[in-house]
Amino acid sequence: MANARLSRRDFLKTSGSLVVAFSFGPLLETAGRAAMADGAALKAVSLDQVDSFLSIGVDGTVTCYSGKVDLGTGVRTALTQIVADELTVALDKVRLIEGDTLLTPDQGPTYGSLAIQVGGMQIRQAAATARAALMSEAAKRWQVAPGELTTADGAVRTKSGARRISFGELVGGKEFSLSLDTGAPLLDPAQYRFVGRSISRLDIPGKVSGEFTYMQDFRVPGMLHARVVRPLAIGAQLASVDESSVSGIPGLVKVVRDGNFLAVVARTEWGAIRAAQQLKASWSDWSGLPDESRLWEHVRATRIVKNDITSNVGRTEQALPRAAKRLSATYDFAIHTHGSIGPSCAVAEFRDGKLTSWSASQATHNLRKQLASMLSLPEDQVRAIYVEGAGCYGRNGHEDAAADAALLARAVGQPVRVQWMRADEHGWDPKGPPTLIDLEAGLDTAGRVVAWHSQFYVPAGAAGTVPLVTAQLASLPHETGMSPGNIINDTALPYAFPNVLTVAHRLADTPLRPSWIRTPGRMQNTFANEAFLDELAIAAKTDPFEFRVRYLDDPRGIELLKRLQAFAKWQGRTSSKHSGGDTVTGRGVAYVKYELYRTYVGAVATVEVNRTTGAIRVKHFAVVQDCGQIINPDGVKNQIEGNVLQTVSRTLKEQVTFDRSRVTSVDWASYPILTFPEIPDVDIALIDRPTEKPWGAGEPSAAVVPAAISNAVCDAVGVRLRSVPFLPQKVLAALKSV
């Protein structure tokens, strides 16, 4: 690829002009379905080239190539707004190609609330570079100084308005052949026409009419359907397969066995489902999982491979014993699954030894590496293309389904679609790992925090790539380490206590294959930090808002909390005003400065607790967020609403269950999520800062939800919930213990 690219660039150098004729037309028309060209790079994809991100057609249509993808969050619309504004073109002149390893630059996986903050800003800078180049090209043609020119509505014109040339006329169908200029001047935000406005999402009409093609709906000609037959136990060995058990299934094409990987391929989807249900296979026993009823003892006993000291201020170990009052508590947060409504799905096709993979992967560039490694193919023989699927909240089963499809397409010599069943998804997707947290703090006689010490027991590893279960089952090359996400973020505190020691004990193992699920680590860590802080505020007999503000030296954080206090009509704790009765109301606040450097969020939860049943009903959430420049206010609100509801669900209801052999919560009955009768009202206030950089909005507000609920429950009934999920039996047990 590098060579092909180099030779074209040499040609460009000799051509001596800013742009040269090179049509993207046929490529774009077939971008979604085209097989790879013969190893050639058809366009630039490196992060330092304008052409990697943008092209302009003869009709003035702008195509934006984004390595970041829309996971159902509205990013497609937001990126379109950013491009249209920075290039001064109409919104409907911009189209977006996402997550195609042949066409889009590798901007990193779409995770961590970075699609706009990082991906969008790279694209904005490419557009700014392009705009400056367009003006410079027009200036050269007209023999005027670039300073006399401006752009508007897809054209360069003189400031007097006397001359005008459209972008299409100027560079249509040609390359820019320009390095991305990180110093290219950006438009004054006051000139934005789209950024900052609630532009209707471009994908919604198709999603409402039923016409939108999700990954689960995607087909290619000649495609067969497959189902994977999962081992009865996670580590079981496949002993034997009785193929005669499925011989009567109409349209059955093949039973594929590769090590412990077992699958059926059929002409119809129902044929594949029937075959998978009927296929008789015998598996060895395996019972390598820990006893679920002793999960936290198991986590605590797991070998520590290293200690990450994430903050160390003062001399905590000396200060703690001298405190007038000491508090300590242990918090835990259950194993969670992603719970996308559509199970993972992928299509793969081999042609001339080259693999094309269509999937809803949030990280097609990483997936390409993994598929190439698994199948021992050179990376440039694999093209991974993103097709939007059902909501993706982290590294779920999509990459594994893509690997299943690739292996099966190679085995049968035809394109194969693999659709995971619900039990595959709940049982075999990688999980949000269990998190155990010990906290200790000391107050002086005036109720001031003198020391804080926290210890987090979490798996080793970072974001990276999660091993493909397909490769594990088939004993093909795969990673061996764990990739739970950057889960030590937000272990350190935003508060300026005189002595602070926060340590993450990184564990050698965790019960189920881990990955990241929305707000990984930040949610669990913020739960413990903000709930324990509430314990301290109560011990100090101080209002929780006042208590937080006392230790903040960050004006934006303080402003946010003051706004929240007013927005939520906070009038202090309600606990003192309770009368008798079964159902008691309480309110609680929680705050985060995401990863201690970006998006600020605060929330006040209002809950009702039934003392007799132990049931918690979250009635209301008030949320204030400052994520800097807002691209699409309704889009940000949408994400906050979703975060609150999804995290109320996770906090009140969700935990993966397992026996010694397998996950046992494999459907919506055994892993229930929030339903209509249980939803809270959500009110949101956004602090817009149009002249600041935009920060992430997809995750941060989820971080504050569990602690806000714990704090509200404590306000209501005086007991502290330190174990997610807050199931009724835990509430009743806590009530009995006081």
Place this chain on the structure above:
Amino acid sequence: MELDVNGQMRTFDAQPEMPLLWVLRDLLRMTGTKFGCGMALCGACTVHVDGQPVRSCITRVSTLAGKKVTTIEAMAEDSIGKRVQAAWLELGVPQCGYCQAGQIMSATSLIRQNPRPQDADIDKAMSGNICRCGTYPRIRAAIKRAADNAGSAG
């Protein structure tokens, strides 16, 4: 085998035990109706059979002889369905949108039976349609909007 889908008789070759969902999606290539769980626990596959909401993932095609199947693809021509879809657009309901065909089918059925649904009615009628993205508040608001629009129109 023959089936009335959205007012058209469709012919296909299916085993009698095949659930309607895969007849629609795989044989008829009507993919607006989604597969979510295969156990009638999520509502993503909701269609109407003779006007009633049913879960197509557990409805055997052999049980549908002589009945009328209506899917999301026909909602634009349905007097209530089109108002529901319009409300969904006005309020920007979907995030990932995967569950929304089922939500719209259940909501349309609700408004047909109860032109002025209150919160408790919505809770009851919609509790079998789950959404992981957390669009429930907007769905609730859109159902009320659609009901209001239907009322004022007729």
